[in-house]
Amino acid sequence: MNVRYFAAARAAAGVEEERFELPAGSTVETLLGAVLDVDRPAPPAGTPPLARLLSRSSFLLNEVAVRDRSVVLGPDDVVDVLPPFAGG
Numbered sequence: 001m002n003v004r005y006f007a008a009a010r011a012a013a014g015v016e017e018e019r020f021e022l023p024a025g026s027t028v029e030t031l032l033g034a035v036l037d038v039d040r041p042a043p044p045a046g047t048p049p050l051a052r053l054l055s056r057s058s059f060l061l062n063e064v065a066v067r068d069r070s071v072v073l074g075p076d077d078v079v080d081v082l083p084p085f086a087g088g
Contacts, residue, residue, distance in 0.1 A: 001019070001020050001021075001022060001026070001031055001073050001074075001075065001076075001077050001078070001079065002017055002018070002019050002020075002077075002078045002079070003017065003018050003019075003020065003031065003035060003078075003079050003080075003081060004016065004017045004078060004079070004080045004081065005017070005018075005081050006080065006081060006082050006083065007082075007083050007085060008047055008048060008053055008083045009050065009053050009054075009057060009081040009082070009083045011043055011044055011047045012043040012047050012048065012049060012050040012053050013035075013040065013050055013081075014040050014041060014043070018035070018038070020034050020035075021075075022034060022073070024075075025072055026072070026073050027069060027070050027071060027072055027073065028059060028061065028066060028068075028069040028070070028071050028073060028079065029069040029070060030073075031073060031079060032054055032069070035050070035054065036050065036051055036054070053081075053083045054081065056083065056084050057081050057082055057083045057084070058082045058084075059079055059080065059081060059082065060078075060079065060080040060082065061073070061077060061078075061079055062077055062078055063078075063080070066079075
């Protein structure tokens with residue numbers, strides 16, 4: 001599974017994209033747990049921690065909004081992490 005990070009989530013993760021190999025039957029929630037298990041350097045000053053961003057973020061699964069974190073993922077799925085955006 002690939003995870004792509006946008007805006008503040010990208011800054012907090014320190015990468016634009018990551019690949020995760022998780023067991024069959026893994027869910028969005030499982031994937032987010034794996035994201036948080038990665039040992040990362042501290043985010044840049046002024047950037048919220050990744051855990052806080054994930055708790056407030058919206059997610060796309062293969063470019064379709066997903067709100068149910070119990071959705072089962074496939075090995076080639078892409079999950080986009082979209083933190084809250086400000087502005088107009």
